[in-house]
Amino acid sequence: DQQVKQNSPSLSVQEGRISILNCDYTNSMFDYFLWYKKYPAEGPTFLISISSIKDKNEDGRFTVFLNKSAKHLSLHIVPSQPGDSAVYFCAASAQGGSEKLVFGKGMKLTVNP
Amino acid sequence: ETGVTQSPTHLIKTRGQQVTLRCSSQSGHNTVSWYQQALGQGPQFIFQYYREEENGRGNFPPRFSGLQFPNYSSELNVNALELDDSALYLCASSLDRGLSEAFFGQGTRLTVV
Numbered sequence: 068d069q070q071v072k073q074n075s076p077s078l079s080v081q082e083g084r085i086s087i088l089n090c091d092y093t094n095s096m097f098d099y100f101l102w103y104k105k106y107p108a109e110g111p112t113f114l115i116s117i118s119s120i121k122d123k124n125e126d127g128r129f130t131v132f133l134n135k136s137a138k139h140l141s142l143h144i145v146p147s148q149p150g151d152s153a154v155y156f157c158a159a160s161a162q163g164g165s166e167k168l169v170f171g172k173g174m175k176l177t178v179n180p
Numbered sequence: 181e182t183g184v185t186q187s188p189t190h191l192i193k194t195r196g197q198q199v200t201l202r203c204s205s206q207s208g209h210n211t212v213s214w215y216q217q218a219l220g221q222g223p224q225f226i227f228q229y230y231r232e233e234e235n236g237r238g239n240f241p242p243r244f245s246g247l248q249f250p251n252y253s254s255e256l257n258v259n260a261l262e263l264d265d266s267a268l269y270l271c272a273s274s275l276d277r278g279l280s281e282a283f284f285g286q287g288t289r290l291t292v293v
Contacts, residue, residue, distance in 0.1 A: 071222070103284075110184070110270055110284030111223070156222050165274055165282035167213070167236050170222030 070094045071159050073171035082180050086144040090157030090171055093138065097159040101168065102131060102142045105154045113165075114155075115142070147178045184273050186285035193292050198259045201288045205252040205273030211235075212254045213282065214246060217268040229254060230277055258290075266292045 072091045080086045088102075098119040103111035117124040117131045117140065124131050130143045144151055154175050158168040183206040193199050205212050211230050215223035225238035229248035243259040252273070258265055268289050272282040 073222075108286065110272075110286045112284070113281050158222075162277070164277070165272075166211075166277055167225050167228060167238070168215075168223070168282070169225065170215075172220065172222045 068093075069171075070097075071157055071169050071171040073155075073157055073174045075174055076172070077175040077177070079177045079179060080147050082149055082178055083146045086142075086147045086151065086176055086178065088142040088144075088155050088157075088174055088176065090140050090142075091138055092140075092159050094159070094161065094169070095138075096161040097169070099160045099163050099165075100131070100133060100140050101158045101160070101165065102129075103156045103158060103170075104151075105156060105173070111156055116165075118163075144176075147176075149178050149180050152176060152178050184271060184283050184285035186269075186271055186288050188288060189286065190289045191291070193261050193290065195261055195263060195292055197261050198257065199261060199290060201256045201258075201269050201271075201290070203254045203256070203271035203273070203285055205254065205271075206275075206283060207252055209252060209273035209275055209283075211274045211277055212248055213272045213274075214254075214256045215270040215272065216240075217270060217287070218264075219267070223270055226256070235277070261292045263292050266290060 101116040102114040157171040213228040214226040217223040227237040248254040268287045274282045
């Protein structure tokens with residue numbers, strides 16, 4: 068039972084354009100959502116998070132949007148850069164923070180120069 | 181550089197054997213979690229330790245066990261290895277439970293033959 072779903076395994080965008088990564092969840096108890104970026108041979112690196120009491124959180128080029136009624140969140144990267152090429156994981160927690168995270172399968176983002 | 185180091189980086193074991201994986205957390209981080217990432221999947225929560233006590237467990241059998249030590253190091257032990265245990269094992273440490281960010285190590289790649 069996949070509680071966090073990233074339905075698109077990959078995305079390719081041009082440098083400078085917007086990258087939109089989507090994530091759906093099924094568990095209504097999730098109250099904190101995070102995005103992690105992972106390069107090969109490295110562990111996941113925290114990117115940005117959002118609490119369920121908010122619908123948007125922005126940090127530089129990265130913005131996460133949360134639609135609780137649709138159980139959907141998205142990560143927007145503007146402008147996309149080649150260094151953003153990595154696997155991105157959506158994760159959720161029912162503990163209010165970074166505890167006992169439930170991850171999606173990941174999406175590979177490729178930003179072409 | 182997250183300050184979380186795992187050893188070894190790669191390991192090959194035979195089915196039925198036992199394995200111990202190690203993690204060194206950032207100083208002061210009293211919470212450590214272990215995740216299993218199978219090929220093509222997102223990390224899956226195994227268990228969490230808080231101040232040397234198990235503080236939550238995912239859907240993993242008892243042959244997966246752990247220890248956390250006062251010096252901010254921890255271990256994941258797996259008995260009676262099965263072929264399906266082949267995966268990347270990640271540890272993540274955080275300053276405390278709740279809203280503090282979790283920092284991941286680079287992982288240990290375990291192959292069971």
